[in-house]
């Protein structure tokens with residue numbers, strides 16, 4: 001199964017999105033919402049059904065987690081999703097996603113989805129910059145604030161369950177089962193008021209920013225998600241945390257750095273990040 005997924009995926013998408021066994025196990029086969037293989041000759045058609053992984057996760061939506069195939073294969077996926085009683089089928093953006101939508105480069109795939117009644121929505125980006133080339137500005141935090149790596153998981157999880165109770169809480173709790181490395185936090189006194197994930201060659205877990213690390217060259221790094229508590233936004237703290245987290249990556253020798261699944265190109269663009277991959281949201285009412 002792993003080899004079949006890998007060979008079909010890489011034959012279609014391997015240049016921009018090279019997949020490996022680790023990612024297939026983590027995101028498709030050995031996660032809490034594993035995929036079902038929809039039978040279609042020689043095609044890759046993986047359907048993911050919802051599980052109550054976090055509070056607002058819509059249980060009427062299922063997802064195409066991976067697809068490389070023809071019109072008959074896509075019709076088979078749609079039929080299966082409909083037969084199981086789901087109301088909506090989304091392309092990507094699933095729990096344990098590979099893609100947050102359909103990559104804009106794959107015009108034939110976009111056309112195939114449109115021909116089958118998929119609606120196309122807004123863009124999301126993976127952004128990238130070379131941390132060896134960009135000069136990060138210095139930051140003066142207001143008094144009482146500091147940026148530090150995680151030392152006590154419960155403080156972070158309490159913050160996330162209040163401020164970001166969905167996917168980010170879930171993904172972070174999953175990561176913490178494997179490692180406490182990679183969480184760069186903004187503290188106000190003894191309270192967490194902002195968080196970010198970083199990934200590099202020493203991380204035990206993978207995040208969306210580094211799924212495609214084989215296309216990122218040596219000394220890859222990644223960042224995301226990042227978030228600031230609502231009452232602390234708009235005071236320069238998000239940018240300060242972003243700079244602080246990128247400094248950690250820089251100090252670990254990371255070069256090409258990706259920030260995944262965002263529509264805030266202007267925010268990250270202030271530090272020189274530019275679009276690396278572009279996705280269109282795609283979904284179909286069943």
Ligand SMILES: CC(C)(COP(=O)(O)OP(=O)(O)OC[C@H]1O[C@@H](n2cnc3c(N)ncnc32)[C@H](O)[C@@H]1OP(=O)(O)O)[C@@H](O)C(=O)NCCC(=O)NCCS
Pocket residue numbers: 225226227228229232233234235236237238239240261262263264266267
């Ligand atoms: C996005 C977020 C981290 C920004 O943090 P913040 O503390 O509110 O932002 P800052 O005050 O540090 O803003 C720094 C600069 O970025 C700009 N900026 C802030 N949010 C922005 C946004 N959403 N889009 C574009 N620019 C933005 C600010 O205007 C400011 O510009 P200036 O220096 O020219 O005045 C924060 O708003 C947040 O947590 N939002 C919810 C979660 C989220 O969307 N995270 C990012 C997911 S990819």
